Every structure is written in structure tokens, then in C-alpha cells.
Amino acid sequence: MNRIPICVLPILIILIFPVSNSEEENVRRSLVQFMEKLSGGNMQHDPKWGWSNTSDPCNDTWAGVTCDSKSHTVKKIILDEFNLTGTLDAISLCSAQSLTVLSLNRNNISGLMPKEIGNCKHLTHLYLSGNKLSGDIPDSFSQLSNLKRLDISTNSFSGQVSGLSRISGLLSFLAENNQLSGTIPDFDFFNLEIFNVSNNNFSGPIPDVKGKFTVNSFLGNSELCGKPLSNSCPPSAPPPPPPSKTESKRSSKNGFLIYSGYIILALVVVLLVCLKLISKHEPKEEKIDSKEVITDISSKHSGTSGELKNTGNRSEYSITSAESGVASSSLVVLTSSLVNELRFDDLLRAPAELLGRGKHGSLYKVLLNDGVILTVKRIKHWGISNEDFKKRMERIDRVKHPKVLPPVAFYCPKQEKLLVYEYQPNGSLFKLLHGSQLGQAFDWGSRLSIATSIAETLAFMHQEFHEDGIAHGNLKSTNILFNRNMEPCISEYGLMVVENQDQSILSQIDSYKHNVLSRDNIYSTFKVDIYAFGVILLELLTGKLIQNNGFDLASWVHSVVREEWTVEVFDKALISEGASEERMVNLLQVALKCVHPSPNERPNVTQIAVMINAIKNEEERSISSEP
Structure with missing residues (x-):
């Protein structure tokens, strides 16, 4: 029997098992089509140029194309000054889903x-300067949530x-020398590093740019006004003059019809209200889901303090004050333009939705009559005097940071405390990690940016x-909320102290027992914050839940790393995305330092911020060098 020569076996293996470390064939064809339209039908056929269906962008050489060395997928396309004269085919381009x-x-x-440019979900850098592109900026640009x-x-x-x-997280926006019009929107100027809209047709007042950009960013827009330009904005137009007698006669007939309506x-x-009042006197059984219960915050002056009464499946939340006789006298409104004239009675009358209960109290969503939505945090049995509580809240109010959600008001009877916050509509980091709300991909770059910001x-x-x-005292992913611009904000800062934490974080450390620890000396609240932040980093890296049934995320990560299976720690979504394993490992090392069993071995948060910033800067350099 003839034997196959050994030297032929590798060739047969390659033929039988196709090479997997190459860009998919349909992506290659789409990119070739993209180049055909981009070059205006004058695409080069030089083998050194590449960009053909018979070659691969990652295994062969394609001009201007850079691939990820591990995932072998297209990451960058840089074709500056190639004399391209065609059009931009985003449908074909965005088939390369890993393009950044x-x-x-x-x-x-x-x-x-x-x-269709909005389908390039992972784009972080988009440079189109010095071309002849025209028309409107499509709304789909706002879908590029990773764009920097x-x-x-x-x-x-x-x-x-x-x-x-x-677009949350945008760092630079250059749009000078176009024909753009309308008002300049309120970008996140706190985070923007580069901004220029000069020589366009913008009009109206310039938004608050936080003092970061000079007049050079806005020149050549004759109808712009306000700082940093020298021309101030004109006062708002006066009200229209009263109608003449003939006009009032003509409108009186229309007015009669309107008033009749x-x-x-x-x-x-009135009829509906009467029917509702009659129906209230009729006995009936109500079944309300506790997760969606809508409660009325009402004043009952016979009580002594705020209490939550459960009647069947219905929760009735009532707050009263026996000390003052008038509930509104105990509400302290802090410096906030949102609720300047908020009274306690407003909270009592407003409908409220129970968002959830925790170890330390309950959380409510409250809708005021003027449409303002607030969140009310109710804390019971907090071992701190009213005077100390007031001083703490007023001290926190004096320290302003755009990424910390401040209380707008508080109330402190004897047995409980109420904190009022502005409602944040975009949910929490916990929901974004584990609930995938808003339908957006939570990629490595976004997670790293959030870690840096926190x-x-x-x-x-x-x-x-x-x-x-x-x-903070109770830092966790459910307390990292996203504002209207999808920026992470720390909520409930300073509400908890170590004595009131019930050792929830310390219980996760195997090598220390509660009865051996001196919480006042060894575990300061600052060290507890460091541990809690390390757990958040582990959540970002692993995508795993922190369970209440004894699952210890820190111990699990330690055990996996100890067995040298480090890659098994990371969220599969990050691995499939082709995120840098080196930088994920670097961030994992930071997290493990934070959750060190010995508090004295944990770095302070300033050191942590420097380490994470270095990882982020390295990520930025690897994505693209500035042109």
C-alpha cells in the first residue's frame, strides 16, 4: 500500500481545514466593493496595493489597512492623501464590524x-477632513456611541x-470650513479637548464652553453671539402688541366656541371625578405587583415619624412630624435650580413609584406637579444625630463635581432620613452590564472610560x-448612574458609614473574621471604598453578577488567576470583540490590588486613577496616532 509522503501532510491539512486566522470572505468582498466606489472606478490593480478578492487584508498586504494581531480582523483603514475621487459606501464599510x-x-x-455610517458601531476615530462631502449630517451619527x-x-x-x-465621550470635534447652520448644541464641553466650528453659518448664543475654548473656535459665524465672542446676545424679543378692536371682534366668535369646548x-x-369617588366607597380587592407599586406620599399628622405601612400587597408611604406640627418645616432645600421652592407638602401630594428596597432603606421615583421627576432615598435606623446629619449633607453640598450626583433636599425626623435627588433616566452601570438596556454594545473602550471616570x-x-x-461608604454598580449624556455619575455619596454597612463588603474577605476586625481603626471608610471600587472593576472585566447567596467574585477571580487561567476571567464579549488582552490584564492587576485582604496593602484612589489613566492612554495610542 502506497503511503502519503510526510511532506505532503501539511498541505493536505491546510486544504481540509481552512485557515481561520483571516478576515471572513464576505467582509473581504464588501471591503473591495467599498474601495471600488471610493476610488471612483479607478482602483489600482498592483499586487502591492492589495484590496482584491484573491487576497486577505490581514494575511496579505492591503494599502492603508491595519489588522488586530490576535483576532486577525480589520481594525484601522487609513487612506490619507490617496487622491480618491469616488463616494463613501458605508454599507460595505461597516461589514467590518471590528473597525475602530x-x-x-x-x-x-x-x-x-x-x-448607514451609524452601523460602524465600534468606530472610535473618524477623520474626513479636506474632501468634497456635502449635505446634512445624518442623525445616525448619534448611534456611534464609542466615537472619541x-x-x-x-x-x-x-x-x-x-x-x-x-455622542457620549467625544473628545474632539472639528467642523470648521463647512456650511453648517442652526444653533451650536450643548456638547459635553467638560470632557471635550479639541473643538472648532469656525467659518460656518451657525447662529444664536454660544453654549457654556466651561472656559476651555477661545474665540478662534467660533470665528466666521456672523450670527453667533455670547462668550467667548465680543458681541453679546440681544435681549429676547418683547411680547407682541395687543390685538386691535377689529381683530378682537373677529376672534370673539372663535373664542366663544373655544370656551364652550x-x-x-x-x-x-367633573363627571369622571365623581364616578371615581363613588367607586372608592365600593369594597374591592386590589392586587398590585410590589415591583411596580405606585404609592401616594400623604401627610398624616397623627403619627410621630415617617413609616412604611404594608396592607396586603399595597404599600402606603406616609411621613409626618409630631415635633413641629407642620411637616414642611423640616425639609431643607439645598442649592439647586431644579427645586428652588420645593416644599415638603409637594412630596406628600406627589405620586411615587417604589423602585426597590435594600438593607438600608427604600428608593422612590416621585413626579411633581410641574413635571419634575425626583428620586427619594429613605434610610431607617441610621445611628447619627440630626445635627451631624445636617452638617454632613451641607458639607457634601458645598463640594461640587459634575460626576457626583448631589442631594437637592433632605428631611430628618427622629427615626429616619430622607434624601432627594434629581432622577437619572438612563439607569445604572449594573443594568448596563447585566441588563443590556438601551440596546447598545458595551465594549472594552466604554468600560475602560467608565473605570477611568469613576x-x-x-x-x-x-x-x-x-x-x-x-x-462614599456604599459604592457599587447600582450606585453608578448615567445622566442624560450617558456619563457615569456617582450617587448617594456619603450616605453610609462603616458602622452602618453591616460588614457587607468585609464579609467577602476570607482571611479576616468579623470578630477579629477593628472597623474603626483598620477599615476606614476610604479603604472600604477602595475595595468596593475593585469589585466594580472586576464586574467590568468579568461581566459577572455579585450574588447574595455567597458567590464571592474576588475569591473566584483569585482562584482562576492562581491556576494561571487568567484569560478565563474576562467577559466573553470582550474576548470576541478582540479587546487587548494585555491591557485587560493590566486593569485586572489594578482590581486585585484594590481587593487585597489587608487594607494597608491597598493603594489609595489617586494612585489607582493614575494607573487606570495610563492604561487608557496606552489604549488610545494603540488605536491611532494623532494625524
Whole structure:
């Protein structure tokens, strides 16, 4: 029997088992089609150019293409000054779902900006300067949630750019030398590093740029006004003059019809109210889901303090004050433009939704009559005097940071405390990690940015409150909320102290027992914050829940790392995305330092912020060098 020569076996293996470390065939074909349209039908056929269906962008050489060395997927396309004269085909381009950088500066690309560009979900850098692109900026740009740098300068774009302000985390925006119009939206100028909209057709007042950008960023827009420009904005237009006699006669007939309609509508409302009052006197059974219970906060002056009464499946929340006789006298409104004239009676009358209960109290969503939505945190049995509580709240109110959610008011009878906050509509880090709300991909870059933001914010707060000894005390992913711009904000800062934590965090450490610890000396609240932040980092890296049934995330990570299976720790979504294993390991090392069993071995939060910033800067450098 003839034997197959050994030297032929590798060839057979390659033929039988196709090479997997290459970009998928349908992606290659789409990218070739993208280049055909981009070059205007004049695509080069030089083998050194690549960009053909018979070659691979990662295993062969394609001009301007850079691939990830591990996942072998296209990460960057940089084609600056290639004299490209065609159009931008975003449908074909975005088939390369791992693409993070697209740079087409200083070519002759024309046509409209396709709305399909919003499908390039992982784009972090988009450079289109010096082309002939025209038309409106599509609304789909706001779907590029990972975009950090955008340069559309020196084109012929027109229309408004309002949707771009919804991109959270944008670091630079260059749009000078276009024909853009409308008002300049309120970008996140606190985080923006580079901004220029000069030589356009913008009008109206310039938003507050936090003193970061000079007049050079706004020149060439004759109808712009306000700082930093020298021309101030005109006062708002006066009210229109009263109508003449002839106009009032003409409108009187219309007015009669309108008022008649109002009277009929009022009669209908009165009838409905009467029916509702009658129905209330009729006995009936109600079944309300405790997760969706809607409660009325009402005043009952016969009690002594706030209490939560459960009647069947219905929760009735009542707050009273026997000390003053008037409940509103105990509500302290802090410096907030949101609720300048808030009274306790307003809270009592407002409908409230029970959002959840925890070890330390309950959380309610309250809708005021003027449409303002607030969150009320109710804490029971907190071992701190009213005077100390007031001093703590007023001290926290004096320290302002844009990434810390401040209380807008508080109430402190004898047995419980109420904290009032502005409601944040975009949920928490916990829900984003484990609930995938808003339908957006939570990639490595976003997680690293959130870790950096939390660390920097916590470092600021620890420094400000070091002398006061006020740490967060209950830091966790459910207390990291996202504001309207999807920026992470730390909520409930300073509400808890170690004595009131019930050792919830300390119980996760195997090597220390509760009866051996001296909480006042060894475990300061600042060290507990460090441990809690380390757990948040582990959540970001692993995507795993922190269970209440004894699952110890820190111990599990330690055990996996100890067995040298470090890659098994990371969230599979990050692995499939092709996130840098080196930088994930670096962040994991920071997390493990934070959750060290010995508090004295944990770094302070300023050191942590520096370490995470270094990882983020390395990530930015690896994505793209600034052109």
C-alpha cells in the first residue's frame, strides 16, 4: 500500500481545514466593493496595493489597512492623501464590524454622508477632513456611541449638528470650513479637548464652553453671539402688541366656541371625578405587583415619624412630624435650580413609584406637579444625630463635581432620613452590564472610560473629604448612574458609614473574621471604598453578577488567576470583540490590588486613577496616532 509522503501532510491539512486566522470572505468582498466606489472606478490593480478578492487584508498586504494581531480582523483603514475621487459606501464599510479607525483626510471624495455610517458601531476615530462631502449630517451619527474623535472640517456639509451632542465621550470635534447652520448644541464641553466650528453659518448664543475654548473656535459665524465672542446676545424679543378692536371682534366668535369646548371638557372631568369617588366607597380587592407599586406620599399628622405601612400587597408611604406640627418645616432645600421652592407638602401630594428596597432603606421615583421627576432615598435606623446629619449633607453640598450626583433636599425626623435627588433616566452601570438596556454594545473602550471616570471622580471626593472622614461608604454598580449624556455619575455619596454597612463588603474577605476586625481603626471608610471600587472593576472585566447567596467574585477571580487561567476571567464579549488582552490584564492587576485582604496593602484612589489613566492612554495610542 502506497503511503502519503510526510511532506505532503501539511498541505493536505491546510486544504481540509481552512485557515481561520483571516478576515471572513464576505467582509473581504464588501471591503473591495467599498474601495471600488471610493476610488471612483479607478482602483489600482498592483499586487502591492492589495484590496482584491484573491487576497486577505490581514494575511496579505492591503494599502492603508491595519489588522488586530490576535483576532486577525480589520481594525484601522487609513487612506490619507490617496487622491480618491469616488463616494463613501458605508454599507460595505461597516461589514467590518471590528473597525475602530477610518481616516480619509485630504482626498477628493464627494457625495452625501450615508446614514448607514451609524452601523460602524465600534468606530472610535473618524477623520474626513479636506474632501468634497456635502449635505446634512445624518442623525445616525448619534448611534456611534464609542466615537472619541470626529473631524469633518473643510467639506461642504450643511444643515444642523444637534444629534452629535448625544455622542457620549467625544473628545474632539472639528467642523470648521463647512456650511453648517442652526444653533451650536450643548456638547459635553467638560470632557471635550479639541473643538472648532469656525467659518460656518451657525447662529444664536454660544453654549457654556466651561472656559476651555477661545474665540478662534467660533470665528466666521456672523450670527453667533455670547462668550467667548465680543458681541453679546440681544435681549429676547418683547411680547407682541395687543390685538386691535377689529381683530378682537373677529376672534370673539372663535373664542366663544373655544370656551364652550372648555366648559364641556370640564363637565366631563367633573363627571369622571365623581364616578371615581363613588367607586372608592365600593369594597374591592386590589392586587398590585410590589415591583411596580405606585404609592401616594400623604401627610398624616397623627403619627410621630415617617413609616412604611404594608396592607396586603399595597404599600402606603406616609411621613409626618409630631415635633413641629407642620411637616414642611423640616425639609431643607439645598442649592439647586431644579427645586428652588420645593416644599415638603409637594412630596406628600406627589405620586411615587417604589423602585426597590435594600438593607438600608427604600428608593422612590416621585413626579411633581410641574413635571419634575425626583428620586427619594429613605434610610431607617441610621445611628447619627440630626445635627451631624445636617452638617454632613451641607458639607457634601458645598463640594461640587459634575460626576457626583448631589442631594437637592433632605428631611430628618427622629427615626429616619430622607434624601432627594434629581432622577437619572438612563439607569445604572449594573443594568448596563447585566441588563443590556438601551440596546447598545458595551465594549472594552466604554468600560475602560467608565473605570477611568469613576476613579478620577472618587479621587477628587476622597481628597476633598479627607479631613472630614466622609467616604462614599456604599459604592457599587447600582450606585453608578448615567445622566442624560450617558456619563457615569456617582450617587448617594456619603450616605453610609462603616458602622452602618453591616460588614457587607468585609464579609467577602476570607482571611479576616468579623470578630477579629477593628472597623474603626483598620477599615476606614476610604479603604472600604477602595475595595468596593475593585469589585466594580472586576464586574467590568468579568461581566459577572455579585450574588447574595455567597458567590464571592474576588475569591473566584483569585482562584482562576492562581491556576494561571487568567484569560478565563474576562467577559466573553470582550474576548470576541478582540479587546487587548494585555491591557485587560493590566486593569485586572489594578482590581486585585484594590481587593487585597489587608487594607494597608491597598493603594489609595489617586494612585489607582493614575494607573487606570495610563492604561487608557496606552489604549488610545494603540488605536491611532494623532494625524
